[in-house]
């Protein structure tokens with residue numbers, strides 16, 4: 001079998017997505033997700049200008065060889081743009097291989113290790129009544145694990161908090177990327193946040209009881225000592241995890257956090273290779289790996305990363321907000337089902353227009369996802385519908401402190 005075409009499709013149904021479609025001389029096609037929120041066109045260019053010409057004529061079955069060729073032959077390694085481009089190729093090739101085998105992809109990864117994939121959803125509120133309402137709505141949707149994000153008195157706009165409560169069936173998920181010509185400016189105050197958050201978790205535990213798994217995302221905003229203090233303060237509320245408590249480019253910072261708290265730690269959605277985790281995994285400084293298949297070089301690289309983590313009893317918590325396309329989500333679900341050290345899967349539901357562009361075959365039942373039994377990934381791209389939604393510039397926000405200093409967002 002030979003690759004005869006590879007097309008980069010940029011579409012913006014509810015948001016921007018970069019999809020690679022690889023076509024073989026036997027008529028099989030494969031899809032890969034290369035979406036990098038706020039920097040989509042850089043991946044589209046990397047693929048179209050520098051990768052697609054190298055793919056034509058290659059044997060699509062040689063997935064490992066193609067991965068190594070793209071990673072090493074560029075000479076300039078790693079980085080989110082490069083690794084998202086490699087991921088798009090890798091996932092498309094796995095899609096083709098599984099279709100050629102007539103099997104759902106998870107079968108080629110060793111078969112199912114479980115019957116369903118526990119998913120968590122994103123609840124949020126500007127105050128406790130709104131937050132409780134949001135948690136109840138997620139429970140009604142079937143979620144059995146909930147991420148809790150809340151406004152903080154004195155801060156105008158906080159990451160993870162939906163702008164309005166859901167009314168009249170309108171979506172009210174938190175969607176940070178905005179279709180504006182400039183990134184939105186938000187504000188931040190770590191001390192106010194540290195004072196407020198434990199009170200919120202106490203109230204949530206009092207309202208919903210001890211059983212419900214609760215998660216929280218710190219979104220890289222704390223110093224190590226602040227993160228240590230927060231982890232300790234949240235211990236009575238038995239979090240499933242505290243995510244991205246520090247920026248963690250400095251992996252050693254997590255040593256300090258770990259020394260002070262038994263709250264489980266998850267990190268890595270902005271990482272893109274196993275090298276970002278070397279110290280974190282070897283020294284068992286984290287409990288969950290948060291990388292996205294889409295940003296970490298695809299299934300080939302994620303499998304190796306998660307196998308490395310498994311040796312240290314560290315589990316998966318694959319990144320899955322709506323800026324991962326349905327193709328990237330499907331890749332995550334097949335991997336989730338197959339690996340032994342699965343932890344939890346993030347699952348924000350895509351909008352109606354996105355689901356028109358990408359026809360999916362996964363199911364979500366009683367809190368558990370399943371990728372389905374169609375050969376390959378189980379996702380089809382409707383290119384005619386995709387063409388109706390051209391790229392729209394959109395940016396993630398950024399933060400300033402009260403004195404004007406730019407802070408981690």
Ligand SMILES: [Mg+2]
Nearest residue numbers: 217243244269
């Ligand atoms: Mg996160």
